[in-house]
Amino acid sequence: MGGEEILVGYDGSPDAARALDWALDEAGRSGRPVRLAYVFEWLTVAGWIGPGVAPGVWPDEQARQQVETLVHKAAADAAAAHPDRTVTGEVYDGPPALVLQERSADAGLLVLGTRGHGGFGELLAGSTAVTVTAHAHCPVVVVRDGTTDQARTGHVAVGVDGSECSLLALGFAYEQAAARGVPLHVVRAWQPPSGRWGPPDVDVDSAAAAERADVEESLGRWRASFPDVPVTVEVAAGSASSLLVEASRNAALVVVGTRGRGGLRGMVLGSVSQQLLHHAHCPVAVVRER
The missing domain is CATH 3.40.50.12370 (Rossmann fold)
Known part of the structure; x- marks a missing residue:
């Protein structure tokens, strides 16, 4: 079971935190490294602003830096709490389902929460979870609220x-x-x-x-x-x-x-x-x- 990394869909939400906790527990058994992945959907977010606003104006570089800080801090905190495990974080651009599918080709396991904000908002309410679970290149674990208790x-x-x-x-x-x-x-x-x-x-x-x-x-x-x-x-x-x-x-x-x-x-x-x-x-x- 060791070797390929555990990829975690992470956006700082409570459900993402539960997914990360599950992944860290799994890493303790398998010895796999854990990578947090935040997916920024620039075009979709820009489209929310309305007509007359140039694509890519928001989120700006400052917003992206804040996201990178969020992800890297979460990875650092997880690594500090579990010094025997390797934890890193990365921010990716693009449609969440497509990016996660592509990144799963290099992963041994993909772990998702059920709902979040940012790139993973209402994960199970729409098509993202169905698409990812159907087409990911590795097993997908979905951690529902309350199931880790x-x-x-x-x-x-x-x-x-x-x-x-x-x-x-x-x-x-x-x-x-x-x-x-x-x-x-x-x-x-x-x-x-x-x-x-x-x-x-x-x-x-x-x-x-x-x-x-x-x-x-x-x-x-x-x-x-x-x-x-x-x-x-x-x-x-x-x-x-x-x-x-x-x-x-x-x-x-x-x-x-x-x-x-x-x-x-x-x-x-x-x-x-x-x-x-x-x-x-x-x-x-x-x-x-x-």
């Missing part, structure tokens, strides 16, 4: 449906559970055939057993790599979002892939991810292929 020793939960993205999420979740020294809880949601369109001779118990066997097969490789990680498997009929939100109770982290099939289809771009990002009881990690 849970005991950090809670389990790691992961949604697995057999798709390639969910198997990548499973690997990430196993690494997180091993690094934290906590159990892994694997969730498989499925929908039994029902109504006149379902086969009349379906054995629900046999179908559920087949789903569990498929999950166990996916776990085989990782059980060998992480034999000390206790694993529980939950195979249940129902909504993937409901099962994963419930699994996030008292968890340290819940992990999903960007795209799946069956119960996890549309995980990032559809309703399931929105339910998790708004209602999970712990931080949410979204993992996609590089």
Whole structure:
């Protein structure tokens, strides 16, 4: 898990501070350096001024220097509080989602708060979070307000449906559970055939057993790599979002892939991810292929 840096979307807001706290905690386990990234959207901000004002007049250089001071002070304070960790800060220009996506190509992990000000205002209210989680080149962790109050020793939960993205999420979740020294809880949601369109001779118990066997097969490789990680498997009929939100109770982290099939289809771009990002009881990690 070491090597590539942890990139934190930072703007000085309380949610950004929570994201930074999560990243510093992760850095303590992985040994990765932490970089704070403030994204200045010059053109958008200039456009707010109104007609007759030349682009780029505001924010001026003094405002930018204030932002640089903010970011560098936050990085210095974090480094002073955690002398065993490397923390730096940087200010970037451009559209927040695009800049974060580009910077994520050189990162091992991107950490965001849910809401902020400046370049990250109303992060989950619009398209920025969906765009970043769907297209970032590394796993993205979204830290919601109140989710870091849970005991950090809670389990790691992961949604697995057999798709390639969910198997990548499973690997990430196993690494997180091993690094934290906590159990892994694997969730498989499925929908039994029902109504006149379902086969009349379906054995629900046999179908559920087949789903569990498929999950166990996916776990085989990782059980060998992480034999000390206790694993529980939950195979249940129902909504993937409901099962994963419930699994996030008292968890340290819940992990999903960007795209799946069956119960996890549309995980990032559809309703399931929105339910998790708004209602999970712990931080949410979204993992996609590089």
